[in-house]
Amino acid sequence: MTKRWLTLIWLTLFLSWQAQAELVIEITGGSESALPIAIVPFGSEGFSAPEDISKIITNDLARSGRFAPLAKQDLISSPHQKSEINFQDWRLLRSEGLLVGKISSLDGETYNVQFQLFDVYKGQQLAGKRYQVPASGLRRLAHQIADQVYQTLTGEVGVFSTRLAFVSVIRNADGSKRFALQVSDSDGANPRTVLQSKQPILSPSWASDGERLAYVSFENGKAEVFVQEMRSGRRNSVAAFKGLNSAPAWSPDGKQLALTLSKSGNPEIYTLELATGKLTRVTHNSQAIDTEAVWMPNGKELLFTSDRGGRPQVYKIAASGGRAKRMTYEGSYNTSADVSPDGQMMTMVHSINGKFYIAVQDLNTGALLILTETGKDESPSFAPNGRMILYATEQNGKGVLAAVSVDGQIQQRLGESDRGVREPAWSPIRK
Amino acid sequence: MKLIKLAVVTSILIGLSGCSTLSGSKSDTDTMNGSDVVVEDRNAESSGMGGDSTASGSEFGEGAETQVIVGEGQYEGEGMLDDPNSPLANRIIYFEYDSSAVRAEDVATLEAHAAYLGEHINVTVRLVGHTDDRGAREYNLALGERRALAIRQILMLQGASVQQFEVTSFGEERPAVDGIDETARQQNRRVEINYIGR
Numbered sequence: 001m002t003k004r005w006l007t008l009i010w011l012t013l014f015l016s017w018q019a020q021a022e023l024v025i026e027i028t029g030g031s032e033s034a035l036p037i038a039i040v041p042f043g044s045e046g047f048s049a050p051e052d053i054s055k056i057i058t059n060d061l062a063r064s065g066r067f068a069p070l071a072k073q074d075l076i077s078s079p080h081q082k083s084e085i086n087f088q089d090w091r092l093l094r095s096e097g098l099l100v101g102k103i104s105s106l107d108g109e110t111y112n113v114q115f116q117l118f119d120v121y122k123g124q125q126l127a128g129k130r131y132q133v134p135a136s137g138l139r140r141l142a143h144q145i146a147d148q149v150y151q152t153l154t155g156e157v158g159v160f161s162t163r164l165a166f167v168s169v170i171r172n173a174d175g176s177k178r179f180a181l182q183v184s185d186s187d188g189a190n191p192r193t194v195l196q197s198k199q200p201i202l203s204p205s206w207a208s209d210g211e212r213l214a215y216v217s218f219e220n221g222k223a224e225v226f227v228q229e230m231r232s233g234r235r236n237s238v239a240a241f242k243g244l245n246s247a248p249a250w251s252p253d254g255k256q257l258a259l260t261l262s263k264s265g266n267p268e269i270y271t272l273e274l275a276t277g278k279l280t281r282v283t284h285n286s287q288a289i290d291t292e293a294v295w296m297p298n299g300k301e302l303l304f305t306s307d308r309g310g311r312p313q314v315y316k317i318a319a320s321g322g323r324a325k326r327m328t329y330e331g332s333y334n335t336s337a338d339v340s341p342d343g344q345m346m347t348m349v350h351s352i353n354g355k356f357y358i359a360v361q362d363l364n365t366g367a368l369l370i371l372t373e374t375g376k377d378e379s380p381s382f383a384p385n386g387r388m389i390l391y392a393t394e395q396n397g398k399g400v401l402a403a404v405s406v407d408g409q410i411q412q413r414l415g416e417s418d419r420g421v422r423e424p425a426w427s428p429i430r431k
Numbered sequence: 432m433k434l435i436k437l438a439v440v441t442s443i444l445i446g447l448s449g450c451s452t453l454s455g456s457k458s459d460t461d462t463m464n465g466s467d468v469v470v471e472d473r474n475a476e477s478s479g480m481g482g483d484s485t486a487s488g489s490e491f492g493e494g495a496e497t498q499v500i501v502g503e504g505q506y507e508g509e510g511m512l513d514d515p516n517s518p519l520a521n522r523i524i525y526f527e528y529d530s531s532a533v534r535a536e537d538v539a540t541l542e543a544h545a546a547y548l549g550e551h552i553n554v555t556v557r558l559v560g561h562t563d564d565r566g567a568r569e570y571n572l573a574l575g576e577r578r579a580l581a582i583r584q585i586l587m588l589q590g591a592s593v594q595q596f597e598v599t600s601f602g603e604e605r606p607a608v609d610g611i612d613e614t615a616r617q618q619n620r621r622v623e624i625n626y627i628g629r
Contacts, residue, residue, distance in 0.1 A: 200604035202568055216572075222599045223572060244576055244600060247569045260569065265580075267573040289573040305570055311529075312570055335567035349567055356566070376611075378567060397611070423568070 034068035035153065036095040037061060038120075041072070042113075043080035043102045050135045053103060053113065056142035057149065059187060060160040064150065064387070065410030070095055082116060087123040096120055097153055101145075103138075110134060115145050117152055127152045139190065157385045162186045163427040164390065165204040165213055166401060168193075169420040181215060183230065186426075188401065188414035195228065195235075203247055204425045207254045213425075214238070214248035214257055225259055227274070238272060249294045249302075251319075258282070258293035258302055258319070269293045269304050271319055282321050292336055295319070297343040303327065305335045314348055328361065330368050336379055339363075340386040345406065347371075347380040347389050358391050360406055371408040379422065384429045392422040511547070512626060518543035522624040523607075524582055525617060528563065529574065531581040541585050544624060549590025557625040558582050560600040561607070563616035568602055575600030575622075582622045597627070 039061070042054045061067035070093060079085045080102045090098055101115035116128040127148050133141050140161060147158030168180040168191075181195040181204060195201065199218035206213060214227045223246045228235035239245040243262030250257060257272045261279075267289050269282040283290040288308035295302055299319070306315050306324065314337045315324040328334035333351030340346070343363070350359035350368070355375035361368045371389065380391040383403075388410075390403045395413065399420035402413045414421075511517045521540045524533065533541065548554060560575030579598045587593060606619040 200601065202572070202602075202604070218601065218604070243598070244572060246572055260573065262573070262576055267576065289570060289577065291573050292567065292569045305567065307570075312567070333566065335570050351566075354565070 034066060035097070036070060036093070037067050037097040037099065037149070037153070038070045038075060038090065038093060038095040039099045040075055040078055040080070040101075042100075042115075043078070045102075045104055047105065049103045049105075049111070049138070051138040051142060053138060053142040053145070054099075054101065056139060056187075057099065057146045060143060060146035061149065063187065063412055064158075064160075065405050066150070066154055066387075082118070082125065085118065087118075087120055090120045093120075097126075097149070099149060108135075111138060113138070113141060113145075115148075117149055139185065143185065143187075156387070157429065159383045159385045159387075159426075159429065160186050162384055162429055163210070164188065164401070164414075165206065165425045165427065166392075166421050167201050167204065167423040169399065169422065171419075181213070182421075183213075183427075194230065194233070202423060204423060205248050205250055205257075206425055206427045207250045208252055208428050209254055210428045210430045212250075212254075214250060216246045216248065225257070227257075238274065243267075247291050247293060251295050252297055252299045258295060258304075260291040260293070267291050269302065269317070280320070282317060282319060283324070284321070285324075294338055296339055297341060303337040303339060303346060305337070314346070327363070327366075329366075334359075338380055338382050338389075340382050340406075341384060342386060345386070347382060347406075349378050349380065358389060358404060360389070369408060371404045371406075372402075372411075374402075377402075379424060381424055381426045383426050390424045390426045392424055519547055522626075524622045524624070526578055526620040526622075528565070528616070528620065531574070531578045533581060533585060541582065542589060545586045545589030545591050548586060548592075548595050552592065552595065555595045555597065555627045557597040557599065557623075557627055559623040559625060560598075560602075561605060561619055561621050561623070562603045563619045564603050564606065564611060565616070566603075568604070572600050572602035572604075575602045578620075578622050582624070 039054050039058045058069045062069050074093065076089050076093065079100050081100060085098065085100070096119060098118045098120050099115060101113065103111055103113045105111045110132055112130070112132055114128070114130040117126045118124065119126050131141055143160040146160040150156070150158035150160070164184050164186060166182055168182050170178045172178065176198070179197050179199065179201045180193045181201050182191045182193050184191040194213070197217060197219050202216040204213050204215040211230050212227055213230065214225060216223050217226050220240065223244050224237055225239040225245045225248045226235050227238050238257065239259055239261060241261055241263040244267055245259065245261055247260040248257045255274060257274065259270050259272055260267050261270050262268070266286045268284065269290050271280045271282060282302065285306065285308050288306050290304055290306045292305040293302045301316055302319050303314055303316050305312050309326065311332045312335050313326055314328045314334050315326050317324040328348065331350050331352055335349045337346045337348040345360050346363055347358060347360045350357050350370060356377050357370050357375065358372040358377045358380045359368055359370045372393070374393045376394045378392050380389045382389055386406065388403045388405055390401060392399055393402050394400065399422040400413055401421050401424045402411065404411050512519050514520060518540050524537045524540065526532070548556065558579040560577070560579035562571040562574050576598065579600060583596050583598055607621065608615045608618050
């Protein structure tokens, strides 16, 4: 673990947004088994492209912790296509993968981009494609190329073209606060505000289609649940009962929400069929707080937080109701569970001695692994390929987002310069 | 009743001897209705690869909230509610960490509020529960509600009736003070007793 702090890379991302929204990504740890890869800056035939595609790809791959991109000065030449590559020379660098590409534009509006990924030892092309995109699509395209490189070389799905949802908090001069629900690229760049309010916003949850967010808004003076379509901005209040309406979580098929409602006089888990408005009560423990439900990938069971045993712990229950099974026994406080896409693992907030850490637990064996060290960590959310966990923490008293690999080896921070961010949720892979 | 003592009050609410929490939360609720939520950037997700346009940049540029001052008038015979020396002026009940148990020192305050509510059945209060910053936000939302319900229960046992209450919780989202030391946290673990329309 001592090597973890040796790698300290600061990458400033250029945003076409506002100066105050500039993001800084800091990789505070790295895996020793990261795969070396050579990424040659894409050829641009003398003109300056609006986005540095190879830099975005390099940052993506480095951030995943699975790759160790070679430093620019270590690249022995600058080929942009196969005919320019001398594989003999590249083999000396001990980098198995070599990514080259070109970007060009006739009119400054539409861009032609091509990439080729080679196996240096075999001298063979592993992947290659050509694209035509508008300038505004270049960043997204770079993430897609990074996904293809990742998938080709690791055999796993890349998640660089997914998005993050989170809540930003800005403090006005008079001490009042504003809240913004934002959606950014997976690297935290290019944040778009999809909702703003003077009242708190909480618990964004992505539908599996990646097109809708459910969240809690206090805009009417109390916690109510809304569903908002990302494309149109259209939003509906889906739960505004007496008492709390909170903790929405989408079923895997996108047809139901699990929710916490206290209309019975006590917080209980319910499921809500969105098409019909049909509510089904799942928990019936009138003394305990039951909240923070998430669906198992089978769509039949829920994990949730309950203090029915005295202190908050994670339980599992059938979505149709019935007996709840306690899942966490280590530690006096386990909350905010999320389930890995394969259903084998959960992540949660695990408290020891008044400090809060992100942990993972094997759902089959019960084995627990604490992943973070900061002590004020919350709201863990699995990446859609299950490799990383996004969470909220604090740095210098301000909310920042961070991510950690499921083995705890790779840590990174996504911090905003002058506002607090919290409540992150990693989007599904866009279909 | 030991609590009945009429006080001459000229400046109401604002003059509540430093009870800024009360006037602060009043203006919050008064500006809460409807208009302060803006959905923006409707097209940001709309057109595939080229569609992620940037936001307008104006979202945090608005001015400060308008200060709303209510309760300048006086109800006949109800001056005690506005008497800074009355136990009714005490409208914040504090709690221990992760607890909704009322502390002994707050019993007298709650008795006074219960007695007042029992005698003024048309008066309603909003009980707003809050927590400190520790623990899950959603759990804290529920914990804040539990605290507010605990206060309601005590007030009802001593003469108030259920229809006189609105119960809500902001969890850890509206701290009274910023900071993560125990002094700050202690002030944030609270239920506010807000007289509605006052």
